[in-house]
Amino acid sequence: MKISQCRVCKEEKLETVLEYGDVALADSFMNSEQDFKNEQKYPLRLCFCRNCSHLQIDEIIDPEILFRNYVYETGVSSSIIQFAKELYDEVLSFYRTIPSSGKPKVFEIASNDGTVLSVFKENDSEVFGVDPAENIVKIANNKGIDSIAEFFCFETAEKVVDLKGKFDVCLARNVIAHVKELHSVAKGIQTVLNENGFAVIEVPHLKTMFEELQYDQVFHEHIGFHSLDSIRRLFAFYDMEVVHVKELWIHGGSIRIFLQHKNGPRKTTQQVQDLLKAEEDLGLFDKTSWDGFAKRVLDHRVALKEELKRLKAENLNVAVYGASGKGQSLLQFCELDGSVIDYVVDKSSMKQGKFTPGTHLQVHSPSHIYEDLPDVILICAWNFADEIVKQEARFAELGGKFLHPLPMPHYLKA
């Protein structure tokens, strides 16, 4: 469904920045070749709000279609477990910036398989999670992480408070960008927090997307592209204020934002003003900057296709590493199908044996690399590039090369 209202300010001021054409949903992997002919595609456009400068897509897919069987498991990547431990330390130290007793009571939105909450639980926090994917909530409950399968919104927040009371901390990692009812989620976050409570929100940062040309972040599951400014504007509707922010390298450059009720007990840190200024200085709130971004994207598509065609002309085999959403966005936007790519490898056993949406490439386990020995691996899961290069060091020893797609295609040193 096409929308005309901005997700953040609600004004009808959206303008298209970049056209992606008709695109298959990034998570709609197919079981067999018979499914190809029934594949659904939907228009995809990156838009800019002339009123509040928020970047977003204006084609919203029914979340029931998108997320009920979402196949991303948090626990799959070992670096994410390490990340959860660091998050725990930071949340605890922020909790203790005012006199606090005991361990914080923690609620997580989009708690997935419970990997993050399990670190809090091991450290004696009471925890509770909500996630829309029934199959993944089952995994979490089997691990002893108390969770329910629901889409989070204001009504869910009221139900959570009835069940469990209010919380000291509300975590929302990589969720704000995905939800259809953004205002309802923001109001829900305000609802679950007690008087001194705080929210910790992580979103891929618009600044990194702009600087590193991460146009593959744009797909139907990923509706909004946030700056600190857009989060600040959204939560101001619900009497919440940003008190701290930190830049992170996860999901390709994210920000972790701490918010409390307006005039809450914690003081705003200097980092907040500094980052708001950096966003403005970079031109993120200016439409002409985004027109320039779109032009760079079109040049990138030509460069990447040319490089892959050159490899094929030399009879070299190319595999893609990573079947994540952004990989499917890049492959589809650049039309990288079986004519230039041989297959995809991914660690998620839920994707192995299936075919990629739109481009119809078969997904194998990473061990397939050593059975087949391709000449080049295109790293679509580039936010894990260091980890992949380390793990697949043998591939490089055997003469293979790693191709990183962004910001312009380049080969990595092993």
Ligand SMILES: [Zn+2]
């Ligand atoms: Zn707006």
